[in-house]
Amino acid sequence: MARIALFPGSFDPITIGHVNVITRSLDLFDKVIVGVGHNITKNYMFPLQDRIQWIKDSFDELPQVEVVSYTGLTINFCKEINARFILRGLRSSADFEFERSIAQMNNYLESSIETIFILAAPEFTPVSSTIVRDIIRNGGNAQAFVGSGVKLK
Numbered sequence: 001m002a003r004i005a006l007f008p009g010s011f012d013p014i015t016i017g018h019v020n021v022i023t024r025s026l027d028l029f030d031k032v033i034v035g036v037g038h039n040i041t042k043n044y045m046f047p048l049q050d051r052i053q054w055i056k057d058s059f060d061e062l063p064q065v066e067v068v069s070y071t072g073l074t075i076n077f078c079k080e081i082n083a084r085f086i087l088r089g090l091r092s093s094a095d096f097e098f099e100r101s102i103a104q105m106n107n108y109l110e111s112s113i114e115t116i117f118i119l120a121a122p123e124f125t126p127v128s129s130t131i132v133r134d135i136i137r138n139g140g141n142a143q144a145f146v147g148s149g150v151k152l153k
């Protein structure tokens with residue numbers, strides 16, 4: 001059975017930290033599906049279509065990486081796409097505490113789906129979509145911190 005992982009997130013926008021986690025995970029999985037969260041109650045900086053296209057363009061040379069949007073419970077979407085694994089990145093103890101409760105709750109809800117964590121590479125630990133958005137909002141140049149396919153004005 002193919003080892004399929006879902007990497008869920010907002011990717012608002014995709015950063016070099018996300019790209020690093022996805023690229024490193026390709027040794028573990030046959031396919032990584034990047035699931036772009038689409039939640040009408042959340043205020044995103046970038047439209048869903050841009051967030052999706054930028055991820056596709058960042059991985060255009062890696063056919064094992066697919067990009068889709070989804071709504072609803074992550075574990076339900078995993079079942080829909082036959083993903084037995086959820087991939088997440090960890091930068092800090094704050095990430096760990098947050099991720100731990102989500103992973104444990106997902107495991108209560110669906111014990112057949114395992115969450116796999118990849119530690120951030122040290123050079124990407126400070127990179128976050130939140131800080132990238134702050135840089136952009138304040139007129140700075142964030143191009144060095146985002147995926148190669150991201151086209152900021």
Ligand code: ADP
Binds near residue numbers: 124
């Ligand atoms: P969310 O909106 O759910 O926080 P994000 O798009 O911010 O989603 O991030 C998705 C995943 O990528 C999370 O597991 C997050 O911890 C991880 N991540 C974000 N930035 C980095 C980074 N620089 N290095 C490693 N993992 C990261």
